Each structure stands twice: as structure tokens, then as C-alpha cells.
Amino acid sequence: MIAVLTRIFGSENVELAEDTVQDALIEAINHWTYKGIPENPTAWLFKVAKNKALNILNREKYKKQHVSDVAHYLQSEWTADPALNYLFSDQEILDDQLRMMFTCCHPSISSDSQIALTLKTLCGFSIPEIAKAFITAEENINKRLVRARQKIRENKIPFEVPQAKDLEKKLNTVLETIYLLFNEGYSASKGNDLIRYELCEEAIRLAEIIETHPAIQDKSNVYSLLSLMQLNASRFKSRQDNEGNILTMAEQDRSLWDYSLIEKGILNLHKSTVSNHVSVYHILAAISGCHCTASDFDSTDWQTILLLYDQLLQLDPSPLVLLNRSVVLSKVKGPQFALEELKRINTNPSLKSYYLFYSTEAEFYINMEEYDKAISSLKRAIELSHLKAEKSLLQKKLDRLQKKA
Amino acid sequence: MQEFMLFIRTEGDPWQVLSPEQMQLHIQKGANYIGNLMKQGKLKGAQPLDATGTIIGDVGGILKDGPFNETKEVIAGYFHIVANDIEEAKEIAKANPIFEDKLKARIEVRPIRIVEGIND
Numbered sequence: 001m002i003a004v005l006t007r008i009f010g011s012e013n014v015e016l017a018e019d020t021v022q023d024a025l026i027e028a029i030n031h032w033t034y035k036g037i038p039e040n041p042t043a044w045l046f047k048v049a050k051n052k053a054l055n056i057l058n059r060e061k062y063k064k065q066h067v068s069d070v071a072h073y074l075q076s077e078w079t080a081d082p083a084l085n086y087l088f089s090d091q092e093i094l095d096d097q098l099r100m101m102f103t104c105c106h107p108s109i110s111s112d113s114q115i116a117l118t119l120k121t122l123c124g125f126s127i128p129e130i131a132k133a134f135i136t137a138e139e140n141i142n143k144r145l146v147r148a149r150q151k152i153r154e155n156k157i158p159f160e161v162p163q164a165k166d167l168e169k170k171l172n173t174v175l176e177t178i179y180l181l182f183n184e185g186y187s188a189s190k191g192n193d194l195i196r197y198e199l200c201e202e203a204i205r206l207a208e209i210i211e212t213h214p215a216i217q218d219k220s221n222v223y224s225l226l227s228l229m230q231l232n233a234s235r236f237k238s239r240q241d242n243e244g245n246i247l248t249m250a251e252q253d254r255s256l257w258d259y260s261l262i263e264k265g266i267l268n269l270h271k272s273t274v275s276n277h278v279s280v281y282h283i284l285a286a287i288s289g290c291h292c293t294a295s296d297f298d299s300t301d302w303q304t305i306l307l308l309y310d311q312l313l314q315l316d317p318s319p320l321v322l323l324n325r326s327v328v329l330s331k332v333k334g335p336q337f338a339l340e341e342l343k344r345i346n347t348n349p350s351l352k353s354y355y356l357f358y359s360t361e362a363e364f365y366i367n368m369e370e371y372d373k374a375i376s377s378l379k380r381a382i383e384l385s386h387l388k389a390e391k392s393l394l395q396k397k398l399d400r401l402q403k404k405a
Numbered sequence: 406m407q408e409f410m411l412f413i414r415t416e417g418d419p420w421q422v423l424s425p426e427q428m429q430l431h432i433q434k435g436a437n438y439i440g441n442l443m444k445q446g447k448l449k450g451a452q453p454l455d456a457t458g459t460i461i462g463d464v465g466g467i468l469k470d471g472p473f474n475e476t477k478e479v480i481a482g483y484f485h486i487v488a489n490d491i492e493e494a495k496e497i498a499k500a501n502p503i504f505e506d507k508l509k510a511r512i513e514v515r516p517i518r519i520v521e522g523i524n525d
Contacts, residue, residue: 082436
């Protein structure tokens with residue numbers, strides 16, 4: 001609804017659209033508590049919003065200016081009613097949601113603000129909900145929203161799907177934001193689990209809107225991102241035990257995985273390979289797919305995963321990829337080999353202060369039964385880790401080791 | 406693609422003959438007609454004109470304004486449309502529900518001339 005109203009009022013008035021929807025909701029709740037919920041609440045709500053939109057456009061302030069192409073329709077006696085029905089039709093709502101994504105994820109807006117505005121306008125999150133999801137103060141979220149709206153006004157960011165030449169680049173920014181949104185929900189176990197899973201679901205829903213839209217022709221990256229998110233989300237509920245401790249892939253109860261999501265993810269992975277184009281999403285999705293289709297941890301196809309990591313390195317030669325690759329390497333070629341690999345990258349400053357580097361190192365030492373070295377690596381990892389669940393996972397491992405050593 | 410103006414020309418108030426129920430139905434047909442044009446991306450705008458107003462003319466060197474002659478044909482509104490050619494524009498005009506409901510009106514279909522170059 002916010003997307004449709006933004007189209008009517010113009011992207012510079014996105015806040016007016018947000019407020020109008022808020023007003024309509026409040027009016028609905030007041031009315032419904034008094035008279036009971038109507039048969040078709042959605043239609044009722046749309047009607048209230050339509051009337052509010054007309055009233056706003058008829059205010060003197062907007063009479064003089066055509067705030068958007070469609071505002072012109074809404075100011076004529078003949079066209080106002082048909083135009084509102086047209087604008088609130090299912091297809092137009094989908095179109096407007098897509099336009100809204102491109103407006104929210106414009107490259108001139110910082111990614112923090114992009115995500116906040118997307119959640120507010122496209123996912124119906126309130127400011128307190130967004131603040132809760134990001135574990136930050138409401139005030140911060142509000143600042144991000146204000147900055148985003150300001151950029152839209154200043155840079156006259158249009159409310160439209162970009163034209164062919166621009167489309168690919170801008171679509172990639174939108175996909176990046178969706179992936180960031182997904183990872184906000186998926187990464188670690190900070191904050192409320194329910195809200196975090198909702199972030200993942202919203203990210204998937206937004207990608208699905210793009211996937212079904214005829215305006216986007218080259219969907220290779222959309223399919224692969226969708227596949228990646230679905231495959232990862234399928235494991236969401238098995239990643240922690242009842243006490244909130246993080247479980248490794250080997251410890252997870254695979255019967256908790258969501259196999260209908262895995263099926264969807266694999267299907268989208270196939271669709272993404274129709275073109276020859278290979279992105280980071282493709283490879284990550286394929287890796288995730290390898291894990292999801294293994295019936296148990298021991299039958300994981302590490303050989304294939306290693307090949308995929310080799311490809312990933314060519315696209316993204318970052319230390320983090322190298323670190324993850326070393327884990328796979330230890331499965332294929334043994335921990336000794338993987339340790340050598342780690343030694344090659346341990347000069348990297350961002351890895352030096354990263355707890356996963358040391359916990360990975362410890363894992364290799366454990367496999368080689370060099371417990372003293374493992375203990376000192378683990379201690380370093382505990383020092384560097386920030387999250388409670390991670391710390392306790394490492395601590396447990398350390399306790400077990402110290403008994404052995 | 407070419408732009409056209411469709412002028413609705415009426416004498417008096419042709420809608421007067423409709424009963425309230427017929428009028429309701431007529432409005433509904435009009436809304437469907439306009440909605441379809443929008444969906445096809447063929448409508449740029451459509452507005453009714455109020456029956457009041459005046460006509461300015463040069464009467465013996467003096468600009469005078471006078472009321473419309475109500476019995477004469479006046480423009481009751483316009484549709485600004487986009488069509489492939491005059492044939493399609495004519496078809497769009499013919500589909501207007503004022504004809505189906507046999508109202509006393511005519512539609513003038515006029516291509517809009519666009520700039521072909523600037524003479525300086």
C-alpha cells in the first residue's frame with residue numbers, strides 16, 4: 001500500500017505515503033473495535049486509503065503541482081475512480097513494489113538506510129520492530145530513515161524500474177540489499193529469533209517478487225540468490241539447541257531441516273544455470289545445496305565443495321573465503337594440509353582479530369591430536385568472540401579438551 | 406504512436422434523459438472504458454468541462470465575452486489519448502459508452518500536431 005501511494009504522491013513524498021497508511025490503519029482499528037471486523041478487511045482498508053489519497057491530492061498544496069504522472073488522473077472527475085481501481089489492482093501493486101525496491105535501494109543511499117527503508121515501506125515493519133531486529137535504538141533507525149528520504153528528495157530518485165542499460169547494475173544493488181537483509185536475519189544468534197527469521201522470510205519474499213516480474217529479463221542472479229537464501233533458511237531452525245547454543249553442521253538434526261524450502265532452492269539453482277553467467281550467489285547456493293542434499297554429515301560431498309570454493313576464490317579472493325576453503329581442504333586433504341594453508345593467510349590483519357580463524361585452527365589441531373596447540377588457539381578465539389552463544393560453544397569445546405590433555 | 410484529442414461535443418445536457426439507475430449504469434460503463442484505456446497505456450488524461458464559462462471573440466475590433474448558446478453544440482469534455490493511427494483513435498472514440506447508451510453527443514477525433522523542427 002505504501003508503494004502504491006508513493007507512486008501517487010511521488011517518491012519525494014514517501015513519508016506522506018507512510019503516514020497515510022498509518023492513518024488508514026489507525027482508522028481501521030478504531031472502526032473495527034467499534035463495529036467489528038468487516039467481511040473483507042483488505043478491501044475496506046484500501047477504500048480508506050483511496051479516500052485519504054484523494055483528499056490529500058485535493059489539498060491546495062498539491063492542487064497546483066502534478067506530484068506524479070498518475071496524480072493527474074486522480075484530479076479529474078472522469079478518471080479518478082477508474083484510476084484508483086487500476087492503481088490498486090494486483091498487477092499494479094506488484095509493479096509498484098518493484099519500483100519501490102529500486103527507489104529504496106538506490107546506490108546513493110547507504111546500505112543501512114536502504115535496509116531500514118525497505119523494511120519500513122515494503123515489509124510493513126514499524127520503527128520499534130526494525131530497531132529490535134538490528135538491536136539498536138529506535139532513534140538510530142529513525143535517523144537512517146530520515147537520511148534515506150532526504151537522499152531521495154535531494155537526488156530526485158525516481159519511482160521507476162530503471163531502463164535496460166541501467167537495469168542490470170541497479171538490480172545488482174537491489175539484490176545485494178536483499179542479501180544483506182537476509183544475512184541480518186540469518187547471521188549468529190543475536191536478538192529475538194522470531195524476528196530474525198521474519199527478516200529471512202521477507203528477503204525471500206522480495207526476491208520472489210523480482211523473480212515473478214516480467215520487467216526483469218535476465219534473472220540468473222535472482223534465481224541464484226533466491227536459491228541461496230532458501231537453502232540456507234531451510235537450516236534456520238536446526239542451528240541452535242534448546243538452550244540457544246550454536247550447533248555445527250555436523251551436530252545439526254537434519255530432520256529439522258525444511259525440505260520444502262530445500263526443494264524450492266534446488267529448483268531455483270537449476271533455473272539459475274540456464275545462462276552461462278556465474279556469480280558469487282551461484283557458487284554459494286551450490287555449496288549450500290551440497291550440504292542440504294547430503295543425508296548425513298559423513299556423506300557430504302567435500303570434493304565437489306572444494307571445487308566450488310576454488311571457483312569462488314576466483315570471483316572473491318577474500319581472506320574469509322580462504323578461511324572457509326581451508327575447512328573443506330581439511331576434509332579432502334587432511335588437517336595438516338589445511339594448517340599449511342592457514343599459515344599462508346594468517347598475516348592478514350582482519351583475520352588476525354577474527355575469532356573464527358582461531359577456532360578453525362583449533363579444530364585442525366584437534367584432528368591432529370595436538371591438544372596443547374588446540375587449547376591455546378581456542379583461548380584466543382574465546383577472547384575475540386563477542387556473542388554469548390559463540391563464546392559458550394567455544395568454552396564447552398575448551399573444557400572437553402582440557403580434560404583430554 | 407501518435408497523440409489524439411477526442412472532444413466530446415454535446416447539445417444541452419444529454420445525460421438528462423437517463424434515470425438515476427441508468428445514470429449509475431452509464432457511469433459504471435464509463436469507468437470500465439476509462440480503466441481499460443489506462444491498462445493499455447492509451448490514456449494520457451480525460452476531464453469533463455463545466456457547463457459554465459464564456460466565449461471570448463472579436464466583435465468589431467472589441468474583445469467581448471458572452472455566454473454559450475445552450476442550444477448550440479459545446480465541448481463537454483475531452484480524452485487525451487495515444488493510438489497507433491487515426492483508425493485506432495476512431496475505434497477508441499466509437500467505443501465510448503455515450504454511443505451505446507444512445508446519448509445525443511458527437512466525438513471529434515483530432516490528431517495532435519507535434520513539433521517537427523524549430524524555424525529561427
